[in-house]
Amino acid sequence: MPKSPAPLYEQIRQLIVAALAAGEWRPGDALPSEAALAERFHASAGTVRKAMDELAAAHVVERRQGAGTFVATHTAPRNSYRFLRLVSDDGATGFTRELLHCRRARANAETARALHLRTSEPVIEVRRLLLRRGRAVVLDDLWLPERHFQGLNSEVINAYPGTLYALFEERYRVHMVRAEEKLRAVAARAEAAELLGVSDGAPLLSVERVAYTYGDRPVELRRGLYHTTSDFYLNELN
Missing domain, CATH: 3.40.1410.10 (Chorismate lyase-like)
Structure with missing residues (x-):
């Protein structure tokens, strides 16, 4: 991870958003597990979870019980308006x-x-x-x-x-x-x-x-x- 004055979870949040902006994951796609993201970013699962909590609160991603975390999409009926x-x-x-x-x-x-x-x-x-x-x-x-x-x-x-x-x-x-x-x-x-x-x-x-x-x-x-x-x-x- 690059050195930054921002907390580590915030750095990870920014990196995930950058990956979304680059098209690595499209709206509706499933994201890798928190364990996989922790390995990718060389961080703890708890730190990744906090980053994902921030993204979920901002409706950038959505968690689905028993299915995982997905990129939010306006094509889903519940998100249409x-x-x-x-x-x-x-x-x-x-x-x-x-x-x-x-x-x-x-x-x-x-x-x-x-x-x-x-x-x-x-x-x-x-x-x-x-x-x-x-x-x-x-x-x-x-x-x-x-x-x-x-x-x-x-x-x-x-x-x-x-x-x-x-x-x-x-x-x-x-x-x-x-x-x-x-x-x-x-x-x-x-x-x-x-x-x-x-x-x-x-x-x-x-x-x-x-x-x-x-x-x-x-x-x-x-x-x-x-x-x-x-x-x-x-x-x-x-």
Whole structure:
């Protein structure tokens, strides 16, 4: 192990993340046993276990009783909407999706800053609606660095049966591991009001999200407008 001021378990955590970023293990793959990782990193099993505890707490890996530890994946049904915290009052789950557009654009200053790009660098802009029981509940606008999502277009999105994050993972090898969100209350403007089926000025929840892949690299800026008349935002605090 290289000398570092960081605790040994943190060094091992970083090395595992680097291996994930390099594609040594893909989302959904089983990881080697803690004993095998301890041998690889010349550390104790307890130190490796602590590193894995950190990765599991961050949802980078997931432990399955009796099966081992696996790289977390957005293709698993239980993780399909891991970053979407909108819950229906009546317990309804899942969404249908309506793509409004997917097109190339140039990053403005704000988008470039959020995604660590140069101003005017090519991005892919996606707008879509999420509907529950035919009622629009989320208007999403996304910006993605084009260099990571070459060939992404409306046909690709519409042909894929799963979520966008699952698509990004399977086709573009971009795995979203964490996100930061900013929430505020806003009044619906005319275009959003029409798309969400609310009156002009109706209260909406604005959620701005930056999603990160391995190595804390930002790869998505998303702005969502949530219609919360029959839904609420759930944040679980541990």
